[in-house]
Amino acid sequence: MTSGRAFRFAVNVTPKPGILDPQGRAVEGSLGHLGIDGVSGVRVGRRVELTVDAPTEGEARAVVDSLASELLSNPLIEAYAVELLGAGSATTSRAKVRA
């Protein structure tokens, strides 16, 4: 639909430092049952991978940033980081995503 290249991004959403993370606590609590020692500071967040069609990487990043802050994270309690996974022609990347 949009002309341009396809950029594949990952958005990593993690609970901000100091914010309670019940899932992380649950994982730490389960370590004993698995006999795993020496693990600490477990934080559980989300990872969203998506493809953006845009003329330039900058424009694609702008789309991802707006998505990440408005839809994918709660800025009050979560931080996010955007990671570029790859860039290619729109056709190639779409094929990969569907595979």
Next chain:
Amino acid sequence: MTSGRAFRFAVNVTPKPGILDPQGRAVEGSLGHLGIDGVSGVRVGRRVELTVDAPTEGEARAVVDSLASELLSNPLIEAYAVELLGAGSATTSRAKVRA
């Protein structure tokens, strides 16, 4: 408790290709309401960050691998990738995690 260095890892857990991803579909469905165009192939997974105390990076990775496959992911429907975020002395990294 364990002697050695502290290694900070991230485990990225994503739905395997072909596996239904209702959260990803929900995000794609919301894009229209936000007026965002040209986004496709949305996949929603988890990201777990944790610190492992171990004598070597190899031993730390072994711990993370066993955690990732036994506790953090469902190997039937999810794939995981391990990412080393940083390494330091046990004391420094623990302080960072608590901050």
